[in-house]
Amino acid sequence: MAKQESGPWQLSFSGKAEKQKEKLPETIKSALNLLRRELEEEGPERRNWPYYGPVKARAKMLICVHCHLNKERTVYIAVWLVVDNIMRILEVRCVGTHENEDYRRIS
Numbered sequence: 718m719a720k721q722e723s724g725p726w727q728l729s730f731s732g733k734a735e736k737q738k739e740k741l742p743e744t745i746k747s748a749l750n751l752l753r754r755e756l757e758e759e760g761p762e763r764r765n766w767p768y769y770g771p772v773k774a775r776a777k778m779l780i781c782v783h784c785h786l787n788k789e790r791t792v793y794i795a796v797w798l799v800v801d802n803i804m805r806i807l808e809v810r811c812v813g814t815h816e817n818e819d820y821r822r823i824s
Contacts, residue, residue, distance in 0.1 A: 724805065725757050725758060725805070726756060726757050726758075726760055726761070726805040726806070726807050727757075727804075727805060727806045727807065728753060728756050728757050728797075728806075728807045728808070728809065729806075729807075729808050729809070730808070730809045731808055731809065731810050731811070733810070733811060734808075734809045734810055734811050734812050737811060737812045737813045738812050740813075741793065741812065741813075744787070745786050745787060745793045745812075748786040748787060748793075749786055749795060749812055752766065752784070752786065752795055753809075756797065756807055760805070760807075761780065761782060761797060761799050761807055762782075763782075763784055766784035766785065766786075767784060767785040767787075767788055768783075768784055768785045769782065769783070769784040770782065770783065770784075772796060779798055779799070780798065780799035780802070781796065781797070781798045781799075781810070782796070782797060783795060783796040783797070785815070786812070791814050791815075791816070792814065792815040792816075793812065793813065793814055793815070794811075794812070794813065794814070794815050795809060795811070795812045796809070796810045796811045796812075797809045797810060798810050
């Protein structure tokens, strides 16, 4: 992913991610809020987060990435999708435990 021009990104949560977000422990919600601010201000490339990396999306043209929100057990993750690189739109598709996520169903 190339570094984009300056300006904020629009970030939304899918319906599934919105429901998942409400069930998170407070410490993980705080980490997710920090990630949200970083995504909005600096874009989808977040190499400063643990285990940041691409997720294979079913549609090959989609850019789908994830990171861990904590380093302890149980590991919580966030997965986001670049909806529109030109319009600078991101969508968080899921947040939750690493063990329960099926990455093939994200895109």
